[in-house]
Amino acid sequence: MKKKLGVYICACGGNISDYVDIEKVREAVKDEDCLVLAKTTMFACGDTNQKDMEQDIKENDLSGIVVASCSPKLHLTTFRGVSERAGLNKYNYVHANIREQGSWAHSDNKVGATEKAINLVKAAIAKARLAESLEPIIIESKRSVAVIGAGVAGMKAAISLARMKDEVYLIEREGKVGGHLSALEKISPEGTDGRELLARLEKEIAAEPNITLLTNAEVTGTSGNIGDFKVDVTIKGSQGEMVKQFVAGSILVATGFNSYTPAEGEFGYSNIKSVITLPEFKALISEGGKADADGTMRLYYNNREVQSIAYIYCVGSRQVKGENKYCSRYCCTAAIQSSLDVREKFPNVDNFHFTRGVRTYGKQELIYKESNDKGDVYIQFPDKKPPVVSEENGKVLVKAIDILSEKSESEVVADLLVLVTGMVPDSDTALGNLLKLPKGRDKFFNEIHPKLRPVETVIDGITIAGTCQGPKNVAESVNSALSAAAKSHSFVSLGELELEPIVAYVDNDTCNWCTACSDVCPFSAVSMIDHNGKAVAQINKSTCKGCGMCLPVCPSDSIELISFTNKEMESMIDVLAQ
Amino acid sequence: MSRLDTKFGKKLKKYGATEFNRCYNCGTCTAVCSLTNSEDSFPRSMVRLSAAGDQNGIESSLKPWLCYYCGECSTSCPQTANPGELMMSLRRWLTGRYDWTGLSGLFYRSSLVTIIAMVLVFAGVIGYAAYESFDMERIMHTAHYFEMFAIMGVFAVILLPNIVRMWYLTVIKPGYKLPVKVYASSMSELFIHMFTQKRALGCDDNQARWFAHLILVIGYLTLLFTTVFLDWFSTESMFVVVLGYVVSAIVFAVTFVFVLGRIKQKQEIAKHSRPSDWFFIIWLLLMGITAFAVRLFIDLDLLAGNLWLFLFHFTILAQWALIIVPFGKWTHFLYRSFAMYFDKLQKSK
Ligand SMILES: Cc1cc2nc3c(=O)[nH]c(=O)nc-3n(C[C@H](O)[C@H](O)[C@H](O)COP(=O)(O)OP(=O)(O)OC[C@H]3O[C@@H](n4cnc5c(N)ncnc54)[C@H](O)[C@@H]3O)c2cc1C
Ligand code: SF4
Ligand code: SF4
Ligand code: SF4
């Protein structure tokens, strides 16, 4: 049956019509084969126009539409919605981008822009003639989530999922849960005790029958796709290793961070005895005290009393020369909190902070003020001239330029130098490689969109939470954990999932399993199957993203991409080549 | 290179600066200060030196004297670090630093010591009066000569050496080598500022206070001149008698207004009165009132029966001359003027 098509050409309030003569475009295409109506409109996406389109589709019994307007990135879903509301299968709508690829790109050449727009619309009409109705792929989704990493993020996510009645596998590499939380005596800004917090979370987890906690456990294999991930977990026990397998509808990754380890000699680290990192200092505050005869507490390091402490900030973060360009967010606050803690416990200690500008954002500002009030000294050194550290009679001499003082050179002789080390990604990259999780330039796991899709990854069904995604403090880690839990829950809660039907498929007759497609597929969607005794490629519908990478590499041209078939593409090229 | 030190900051608290550690170096104070300029940037820079404990930097600096405490910086500081009071405290500390006897610092840090000294002077006056068997004539005679010698003595023994020390710390030690010619040609700066405090006019909305201050300075100096050199209490000259009445009235009237201001605490400067401020202003007030009353009693022939009044006046005078002038806030008058002079010297390079 011959198609009945409608075309809408948008002025975009002048954004398009100032350069492209849209009336001329309409004139040029209105007599194309299959076309029943061709209209121009001021704003195609506007409510009134959407209603008009719905009416047109119904009244003229249209079997396809073409919208020529802005980029489909902006309004693809808008016009798919229009089609559906009018009872038209949404894959019968084809988009032509005449703004980003037309008026804006050729604002210097109105005639050319108009000609190009005519061609683009004609090509879209050609595709619309061949477009087919498609139905989404429906897959079953197992109502269970694998949470990997049981730091504060993983624990909170697991509890939240379990309370939404999902089955949860909480997988922790170490023998105990908690991650970095267990080392934090006082968590800024409110001063909560990390170990208390941890005990509470452990109790909540133990009370949740829906959570299976696996410690000393690591994910060593995964296959499958959203709704149906097959997960292999290797558990180390006293009787050796055992592998546990289960199916999860979604995977939530919360594998946390490592503290930066300074290089040998970086600010005297490992060459000068009295130079330690912030985590080491935290432990020292808890353990290094001795009471005087008169009851005053005194701090000792290497059997020497500590009375003055210097701190160098941004070690391993905001590097001018190194690769870690990011700010680790937690460390200004954590260092100031520690300096307050040490003062509280050991009243005769002096603190000298060498910073690159203090970043105690939000409520954390209050502890900065408190620290100032108590008489801590803050020096701000220039980015390109870090402090110079040397040893002086068993003490540490720190020399720095203070950009806040007119006479800018300052120095201090300290009993202890604390390097305020930042966060780096977990050194074990095995899991990331296994799940093929993309990483950002900072080498932390990457979300799809930092603002709009902050916990989803490009791998459908896998979410990320906490510091494995980038530096965060506890509150921020928990925020992202709860949001990832909600997202993972949405993948599994309905029992089934709708997927885009635009995927690739293989012609079994011509394929001869050369593996070229399998080699290039970024999503591991291709596997080998037996077809009447012959090895051929098979593409997993639920994993394939329809990216099209495999198509051009196939030597026998055996792959078709639904909705972008050879026939459709050729018909468009023919129009454009005329 | 300066070595960081928190002891100095702790010491400064005893001089009245208790909040400057809160400063986060935003620079608002310097931006609003109407007396700072690109050559002499303050008060933030001084807050900074104080926080870092750079004692050398502070004692070689004249900036604390360039501030006339309008208090604008303190009202604008987002951290309520009170930079204006820090500047004031630095002036107190510097006064102690310049003073070779060390008594200034002691008095600033401890009101108790100040009160003890005041009581000792009082006891001395009463002791002396008893020694003279409370003979009015003799006591008045001595009081007149005491005033004269006290002024000269305090100047020669305390103030002059202290100014030399100030000169050493701010001009010689930082390495300014200047020809005598420059010293001579910059002299005018010293006198202009000593008598007019012209610089204070640069403070926004400060004209009234400056004027009151100017009147007070003129009144005070004239009163001093009238009592010491024109011998107001014994003179027969009608002109001198009236002049004395007028100037002593001016002194107590203006100081009364200042005292009220410090009690009401409306202006920023009046909000942070230290004991040293109260001693200064109350003793000035009492000087004016008692001098006025003494001459009035003389004119009404009442003094002979009211020796206590003269002894009260004498005590105030002695405490003023022996404690407040050499070691108290009075010295600011001197150091400010010399600061302008030394500043001119520094800049002539
Ligand atoms: C010295 C210091 C002081 C701090 N002070 C503060 C503070 O005062 N206030 C504040 O808000 N924040 C503070 N923080 C930050 C805080 O520790 C973190 O924000 C928080 O712990 C992050 O939690 P997380 O769950 O994302 O990561 P983590 O705590 O790192 O937990 C990750 C967990 O995953 C496990 N894991 C990793 N890889 C795997 C794998 N492949 N398989 C299974 N399990 C795996 C790890 O063993 C670990 O248990 C401080 C951090 C440090 C280092
Ligand atoms: S939080 Fe502070 S110490 Fe940490 S990287 Fe950022 S600026 Fe540096
Ligand atoms: S279209 Fe993309 S995702 Fe699908 S099989 Fe081909 S390469 Fe893989
Ligand atoms: S590239 Fe083509 S021929 Fe080769 S395995 Fe894939 S589908 Fe088959």
Ligand code: SF4
């Ligand atoms: S306004 Fe306050 S916080 Fe800002 S620089 Fe001045 S004293 Fe510091």
Ligand code: SF4
């Ligand atoms: S009190 Fe006034 S003159 Fe003094 S530093 Fe502050 S703003 Fe400047």
